[in-house]
Amino acid sequence: MKSLGSIRRSFAPWNDPEAKPYISFERVTKRFGDFTAVNDLSLDIYEREFFALLGASGCGKSTLLRMLAGFEEPTSGRILLEGQDLRGIPPYRRPVNMMFQSYALFPHMTVEANIAFGLKQDGMSKADIASRVAEMLKLVKLEQFAKRKPHQLSGGQRQRVALARSVAKRPKVLLLDEPLGALDKKLREETQFELMDLQQELGLTFVVVTHDQEEAMTMADRIAIMDKGQVMQVATPAEVYEAPSSRFVADFVGNVNMLEGTIAERSDNAATITGASGARIRVENAGEAIEGSTVAFAIRPEKIKVSSKPPAEGATNVMEGEIWDLAYLGDMTVYHVKLSDGQVVKASALNSARTMDDPLSWHDRAWISFAPDAGVVLTR
Amino acid sequence: MGSQLVSAIANRAVILVPYLWLFIFFLVPFGIVLKISLSQTAIAMPPYLPVFGFGDGVSGFIANLRELSFDNYLWLLDDALYFNAYVSSVVIAGVSTFFALLIGYPMAYGMARAPESMRPLLLMLVILPFWTSFLIRVYAWIGILKPEGLLNQFLLWVGVIDTPLQIMNTNTAIYIGIVYSYLPFMVLPLYATLEKMDFSLIEAAQDLGCPPTTAFWKITFPLSLPGVVAGCLLVFIPAIGEFVIPDLLGGSQTLMIGKTLWNEFFSNRDWPVASAVAIVLLLILVVPMMFFQRAQARAQEQGR
Ligand SMILES: Nc1ncnc2c1ncn2[C@@H]1O[C@H](COP(=O)(O)OP(=O)(O)OP(=O)(O)O)[C@@H](O)[C@H]1O
Ligand SMILES: [Mg+2]
Numbered sequence: 001m002k003s004l005g006s007i008r009r010s011f012a013p014w015n016d017p018e019a020k021p022y023i024s025f026e027r028v029t030k031r032f033g034d035f036t037a038v039n040d041l042s043l044d045i046y047e048r049e050f051f052a053l054l055g056a057s058g059c060g061k062s063t064l065l066r067m068l069a070g071f072e073e074p075t076s077g078r079i080l081l082e083g084q085d086l087r088g089i090p091p092y093r094r095p096v097n098m099m100f101q102s103y104a105l106f107p108h109m110t111v112e113a114n115i116a117f118g119l120k121q122d123g124m125s126k127a128d129i130a131s132r133v134a135e136m137l138k139l140v141k142l143e144q145f146a147k148r149k150p151h152q153l154s155g156g157q158r159q160r161v162a163l164a165r166s167v168a169k170r171p172k173v174l175l176l177d178e179p180l181g182a183l184d185k186k187l188r189e190e191t192q193f194e195l196m197d198l199q200q201e202l203g204l205t206f207v208v209v210t211h212d213q214e215e216a217m218t219m220a221d222r223i224a225i226m227d228k229g230q231v232m233q234v235a236t237p238a239e240v241y242e243a244p245s246s247r248f249v250a251d252f253v254g255n256v257n258m259l260e261g262t263i264a265e266r267s268d269n270a271a272t273i274t275g276a277s278g279a280r281i282r283v284e285n286a287g288e289a290i291e292g293s294t295v296a297f298a299i300r301p302e303k304i305k306v307s308s309k310p311p312a313e314g315a316t317n318v319m320e321g322e323i324w325d326l327a328y329l330g331d332m333t334v335y336h337v338k339l340s341d342g343q344v345v346k347a348s349a350l351n352s353a354r355t356m357d358d359p360l361s362w363h364d365r366a367w368i369s370f371a372p373d374a375g376v377v378l379t380r
Numbered sequence: 381m382g383s384q385l386v387s388a389i390a391n392r393a394v395i396l397v398p399y400l401w402l403f404i405f406f407l408v409p410f411g412i413v414l415k416i417s418l419s420q421t422a423i424a425m426p427p428y429l430p431v432f433g434f435g436d437g438v439s440g441f442i443a444n445l446r447e448l449s450f451d452n453y454l455w456l457l458d459d460a461l462y463f464n465a466y467v468s469s470v471v472i473a474g475v476s477t478f479f480a481l482l483i484g485y486p487m488a489y490g491m492a493r494a495p496e497s498m499r500p501l502l503l504m505l506v507i508l509p510f511w512t513s514f515l516i517r518v519y520a521w522i523g524i525l526k527p528e529g530l531l532n533q534f535l536l537w538v539g540v541i542d543t544p545l546q547i548m549n550t551n552t553a554i555y556i557g558i559v560y561s562y563l564p565f566m567v568l569p570l571y572a573t574l575e576k577m578d579f580s581l582i583e584a585a586q587d588l589g590c591p592p593t594t595a596f597w598k599i600t601f602p603l604s605l606p607g608v609v610a611g612c613l614l615v616f617i618p619a620i621g622e623f624v625i626p627d628l629l630g631g632s633q634t635l636m637i638g639k640t641l642w643n644e645f646f647s648n649r650d651w652p653v654a655s656a657v658a659i660v661l662l663l664i665l666v667v668p669m670m671f672f673q674r675a676q677a678r679a680q681e682q683g684r
Contacts (some may be wrong), residue, residue, distance in 0.1 A: 071583050091586040103583035108602050115596075118588030171586065 011221060012236075013046040020083070022047040022205055023068065028077035030063055030229075033093045037063045039229035050199055051217035053209045054253070055226030061102055061209040065175045066225075068207070069098040081173070087225065093340070099166035101177040102160050102208075105150040111137070111161050112146040118169040136164040139194055140189075153164035156182045160191075167198065174199075176208045180215065187364060192219055213253055217241070225249045241300075246380040250298040257304070257345050259297040260302050263377075264289045271377070279341060282316050284372040288380050301373030304368050305348055306335050308360055318369045321345070336359065336370050410662075417655035418448035430651050452656035461639065462657065466664065469637040472551065473619035473627075477566075480615045481608065483559065484566035488607075489600075491567070492574035501573070502620050518557055518628050525629065529636035535574070549631030557625040558615075565614035573607030609675040617665055637661055657671050 013019035021044035028182060030038040039343045045051045053061045066072045068077060070091035079086045086094065097118070106359050115136050119129045137143045140160035150158055157184045165175060179195070180188045196219055199206050210216050216223050217237040224234045225248075232252075233245045239378060244250035247258065261273040271286035281297050289295045305311075311318055322368045324344055325336035347368055360366055419428040430444040456462045491502045509517060525528045525547045532544040547553050577600065585595035601608075608646065621639035630636070644654035 069587055071587075090591075091583065092589050092591055095586075098584075098587050100584055102580055104580040106576065106581060106584070111404055117585070121594075159670060165584075165588070377665035380401070 026078045031075045050206045052220035052223045058230040059226045087302040092278045097171040098168045098175040103162040142162045145249040173205045223361040286377045296378045300347040303374035307348045323364045447556040465637045465640045468635040477616045480566040488570035553629035557629045566611040569610035570607040612673045
């Protein structure tokens with residue numbers, strides 16, 4: 001099998017059958033009254049992993065973290081840390097620190113005192129606390145604000161204090177609930193990389209909740225995509241993007257074109273999909289889809305080539321249409337091509353040259369084409 | 381233009397209302413009492429001299445002013461009774477406030493942590509005693525505390541004691557009366573601060589390694605301080621000048637400034653000395669009031 005994307009580092013304990021998971025959720029369910037926030041969820045996280053939870057608002061991400069931190073007990077199922085069942089262990093005895101989505105900064109303490117709080121609790125010496133606090137303030141770039149109270153800070157600054165406070169103790173497991181949401185793009189990117197460095201340097205295990213896919217992709221070793229209290233897929237960023245396991249995941253992560261059809265014929269892995277209007281798509285790998293089953297062919301916009309002339313003879317998967325809409329985004333242009341069967345397909349092209357010989361414009365005839373391995377066949 | 385003028389005047393008027401209130405209901409009576417405290421007793425109606433009249437003219441007014449003196453204040457210093465009464469009042473009010481806090485804090489905490497649907501009911505229960513006259517409730521305590529009262533009967537029946545406890549007519553009875561009567565004034569401000577406290581702060585403290593008791597002393601209690609201060613002052617200030625409770629529950633030997641004041645007014649008919657007692661009491665109370673103001677200002681500055 002061809003490898004997907006570049007592998008950031010050769011860290012992949014999840015592929016190693018010998019490796020023991022560090023944190024295990026075993027069939028965990030959490031109900032609030034008759035509402036099920038987390039539904040029969042199983043998940044393994046490995047030591048030193050940077051793990052991201054991605055999902056729509058209300059899908060149970062914070063609840064999952066709160067169970068791991070000890071603020072909620074699972075209604076059923078077990079949570080294991082290093083093989084030890086965490087049930088009944090109070091939050092202050094768990095080697096887990098959490099950065100709260102609401103920050104939960106102590107309003108009567110200065111920034112410094114907030115960051116030092118957990119260290120004092122551990123009985124660290126004064127000098128060590130001072131140097132650790134200084135280091136944390138530097139990490140979040142709040143050196144000048146050490147003496148301020150939380151109410152004298154901006155939203156983004158408060159978020160950084162909350163981050164510093166949770167990182168300060170260097171817990172074995174750090175849970176970050178939307179750690180960077182309130183920061184501007186530049187500061188967010190800087191902090192992302194600093195967090196990654198910190199995690200690598202100290203060998204910590206991070207579990208991060210985020211709404212920002214790009215952030216999850218940048219930082220995480222693996223991403224769990226959640227929906228309605230369940231995990232839909234756990235995989236590396238590249239796998240989640242290039243080989244989503246379901247329509248939900250494909251749709252949730254990035255932009256995608258979903259072409260519905262049925263498997264007309266299958267030989268080995270390759271197959272032909274017939275669309276509703278008769279368009280035929282040749283795919284190299286149809287996975288488990290059996291002949292005659294209804295499937296979706298998911299293909300990312302950047303994998304589709306748009307041209308103003310019919311592609312050369314012998315090209316696979318060519319469809320003709322009309323430029324319905326286009327958006328110039330600077331680094332690339334997004335085309336919405338309306339096919340003859342009425343379906344609109346998104347395709348994006350990198351603007352690698354400043355001027356184009358033959359620019360496409362609204363209502364121009366256009367041809368799209370893509371390779372047989374450019375998309376995935378989804379049965380779910 | 382016209383309407384702007386009207387609204388400008390209306391704005392001023394709105395600001396004036398509280399000042400007018402203070403003037404009519406605080407400053408004017410205060411001025412009258414102050415003036416009486418500077419007068420001399422006399423067998424007359426009203427029982428003091430000089431009496432300012434509108435017909436005196438300027439010279440009469442000045443002559444009257446000349447007659448005012450600080451004699452009554454010097455008298456207060458002279459007689460140790462007054463000093464002792466002030467000290468004993470402050471001690472009794474202080475001890476009562478402490479016990480009210482001790483009992484009121486857990487109550488307020490429990491209320492603030494109760495399920496949201498329960499809170500209005502609990503709040504109602506705290507306020508409920510106000511629906512009965514204060515006097516009747518204090519009288520009811522006599523029925524409970526007297527030697528043949530409910531409490532002693534109960535304790536005798538249980539067998540904890542074999543002779544009735546003498547609670548009536550002691551300071552203990554006064555403490556019980558004051559703590560009982562003023563407990564709602566302690567509970568309500570405490571509840572107000574505890575209720576709006578963010579519970580996730582406690583979670584954060586626990587997450588950072590604090591067992592629940594440490595988290596309480598490091599987070600909950602400091603954050604509830606504005607409520608503690610408000611509650612303590614709301615109990616302490618009226619308790620100092622309390623008259624009914626020491627009169628009904630305390631013995632004849634109880635020394636409290638409220639009782640002394642009553643005696644000066646009604647037994648001795650010495651209005652000027654009584655007024656001087658009242659003015660000094662006011663001065664004693666201004667100090668904690670200023671603390672209260674300071675605490676309030678600080679709480680406002682903290683933005684919560
Ligand atoms: N204490 C609670 N009582 C009742 N329902 C709760 C409670 N906590 C969470 N829920 C519900 O559980 C669901 C999941 O909540 P959770 O906070 O885990 O969502 P989330 O994935 O973190 O969302 P977001 O991205 O908006 O933070 C929500 O529908 C929420 O209303
Ligand atoms: Mg959340």
